[in-house]
Amino acid sequence: MTAGRAPAIRVQGLEKAYKKLKVLRGVDFDVARGSIFALLGSNGAGKTTVVNILATLLRADAGTASVNGFDVAAEGADVRGSISLTGQFAAVDEILTGRENLVLVARLRRLKDPGRIADDLLARFSLTDAAARRVATYSGGMRRRLDIAMSLVGNPPVIFLDEPTTGLDPQARIEVWDAVRELAGRGTTVLLTTQYLDEAEHLADRIAILHQGRIIVNGTLAELRELLPPAEVEYVEKQPTLEDVFFAIVGDTGDKDTPGKDAHDPRGAAATPPQDR
Amino acid sequence: MTPRFLGDTAALLGRSLRHILRSPDTIITTSVMPIAFMLLFVYVFGGAIEQGTGRYVDYLLPGILIITIASGVSYTAFRLFLDMKGGIFERFQSLPIARSSVLWAHVLTSLVANVISLVVVVLVALLMGFRSGAGVLAWLAVAGLVILLTLTLTWLAVIPGLTAKSADGASGFSYPLIFLPFVSSAFVPTRTMPGPVRAFAEHQPVTSIVDTVRELFAQKPVGDDIWTALAWCVGVLVVAYGLATVTYRRKIA
Numbered sequence: 428m429t430a431g432r433a434p435a436i437r438v439q440g441l442e443k444a445y446k447k448l449k450v451l452r453g454v455d456f457d458v459a460r461g462s463i464f465a466l467l468g469s470n471g472a473g474k475t476t477v478v479n480i481l482a483t484l485l486r487a488d489a490g491t492a493s494v495n496g497f498d499v500a501a502e503g504a505d506v507r508g509s510i511s512l513t514g515q516f517a518a519v520d521e522i523l524t525g526r527e528n529l530v531l532v533a534r535l536r537r538l539k540d541p542g543r544i545a546d547d548l549l550a551r552f553s554l555t556d557a558a559a560r561r562v563a564t565y566s567g568g569m570r571r572r573l574d575i576a577m578s579l580v581g582n583p584p585v586i587f588l589d590e591p592t593t594g595l596d597p598q599a600r601i602e603v604w605d606a607v608r609e610l611a612g613r614g615t616t617v618l619l620t621t622q623y624l625d626e627a628e629h630l631a632d633r634i635a636i637l638h639q640g641r642i643i644v645n646g647t648l649a650e651l652r653e654l655l656p657p658a659e660v661e662y663v664e665k666q667p668t669l670e671d672v673f674f675a676i677v678g679d680t681g682d683k684d685t686p687g688k689d690a691h692d693p694r695g696a697a698a699t700p701p702q703d704r
Numbered sequence: 705m706t707p708r709f710l711g712d713t714a715a716l717l718g719r720s721l722r723h724i725l726r727s728p729d730t731i732i733t734t735s736v737m738p739i740a741f742m743l744l745f746v747y748v749f750g751g752a753i754e755q756g757t758g759r760y761v762d763y764l765l766p767g768i769l770i771i772t773i774a775s776g777v778s779y780t781a782f783r784l785f786l787d788m789k790g791g792i793f794e795r796f797q798s799l800p801i802a803r804s805s806v807l808w809a810h811v812l813t814s815l816v817a818n819v820i821s822l823v824v825v826v827l828v829a830l831l832m833g834f835r836s837g838a839g840v841l842a843w844l845a846v847a848g849l850v851i852l853l854t855l856t857l858t859w860l861a862v863i864p865g866l867t868a869k870s871a872d873g874a875s876g877f878s879y880p881l882i883f884l885p886f887v888s889s890a891f892v893p894t895r896t897m898p899g900p901v902r903a904f905a906e907h908q909p910v911t912s913i914v915d916t917v918r919e920l921f922a923q924k925p926v927g928d929d930i931w932t933a934l935a936w937c938v939g940v941l942v943v944a945y946g947l948a949t950v951t952y953r954r955k956i957a
Contacts, residue, residue, distance in 0.1 A: 479794075482794075482798045483797075483798065484794055484797055484798060484956070504800060507798060507799060507800040507801075508800040510798065511798065511799075512794065512795065512798040514791040514794050514795070515791070516790065516791040517791065518790065518791030518792045518794060518795035519792070520719065520792055521790075522722065522723050522726050522727070523719065523722060527719075527722070531715060531716075531718075531719055532795075532799070534711075534715040535712055535715055535716075535796070535799050535801050536799065536800065537708075537711065561726075577795070
């Protein structure tokens with residue numbers, strides 16, 4: 428987070444209604460550059476509506492929003508040049524191969540050498556072996572990884588991930604988390620929506636809770652914890668969670684799962700030259 | 705803007721053409737029904753139909769071509785519906801591309817797919833004894849009219865493709881289009897029909913298109929039919945294109 432620079436995302440007084448149903452009733456928040464911001468809320472809280480407005484897929488009824496310094500209502504094309512969206516459902520073409528999907532996005536983003544970009548991303552997301560297979564044959568986790576890889580084509584500075592792990596098995600979920608941490612490590616701003624509390628806890632620098640159309644809390648995990656009475660020390664027998672059991676049996680140590688906030692060390696940002704775009 | 709539009713349309717067209725190449729069954733399915741009608745009418749009902757002199761298959765083919773297009777564009781609506789339903793439509797809309805290129809890629813793919821089906825149907829007709837002494841110019845005129853009609857019906861298909869709630873709804877719009885040739889001069893001469901039916905048949909678009917194509921194949925002068933046919937095609941095209949564009953703008957807000 429660089430002090431003094433404008434936030435990557437700024438949302439002020441956002442309102443949206445579908446017919447008479449008021450989904451957003453004045454939403455405000457800022458997301459600092461290079462941070463992971465989690466928008467937490469139950470189903471139907473309006474998380475996707477916020478993301479769709481920021482991604483210029485939907486117009487707000489009132490309020491303003493800017494992404495990477497561009498107004499979403501007036502400078503839509505510039506906003507689209509700064510972002511990428513990974514929606515709730517894996518937006519991949521099932522009939523094309525994994526590689527063809529990536530090449531297509533690279534061509535649409537008018538990047539030089541789409542083939543090389545595709546191969547790099549396939550390697551980064553461990554999809555090289557499946558590159559030439561149709562996506563229809565992929566597992567849910569592979570699909571999601573490809574989906575996220577497609578969002579990274581061209582290294583957009585701001586990425587929206589709308590419920591990226593909904594419907595994934597625990598292993599695939601951890602793969603996605605690793606990918607998100609790596610992104611933030613490279614200096615990308617990530618706005619993540621989720622209904623899983625542990626996901627926000629593990630990944631986010633800041634967490635905002637969207638409830639009944641408004642942000643009711645916004646802060647770091649530590650700040651959110653302070654809202655509750657101080658912790659009391661109790662002694663409880665530690666039972667392994669089902670997740671511990673799962674990973675013990677499957678053989679994955681679950682190391683990647685430990686909340687590695689050090690994973691978004693800013694050195695990653697300097698280490699990766701941006702792709703031409 | 706223009707080079708961007710062309711580049712994006714080309715990239716997306718490449719994608720949809722791969723869809724067709726990898727599931728050629730969609731083109732086969734599109735051709736099967738018109739071919740079945742052709743077999744049925746030539747070998748079963750044909751003997752009972754008095755359309756005048758000449759082979760019945762020669763009389764029938766123009767109407768069969770229209771049925772081919774009508775059943776072909778239902779796949780256009782279906783493919784568009786699948787894109788809308790999956791997240792890929794939103795992905796495209798959130799990319800820095802010319803947004804109209806998404807629709808144009810589908811429209812051009814529809815043209816390619818339909819031309820392939822039409823060629824398949826004409827080849828089967830040739831096997832069944834269809835012959836025409838028409839010259840290159842007449843064949844070009846037939847091709848031009850048929851492609852114009854495909855473009856018109858494709859833009860019409862875009863509307864249910866964008867708005868349908870289910871796959872059946874997306875492709876179901878084509879049933880009336882497939883039915884329309886039956887109440888026209890496509891299968892039997894209109895003069896055998898009772899008054900009101902005949903009036904409808906003679907004043908609906910299919911009859912003028914069918915008559916024009918038939919006259920071109922038969923090397924007869926086309927008369928006013930061609931202008932009526934063109935007016936229908938262009939008129940419906942303009943309206944369908946306008947409605948499709950408005951619907952699309954609403955979808956992408």
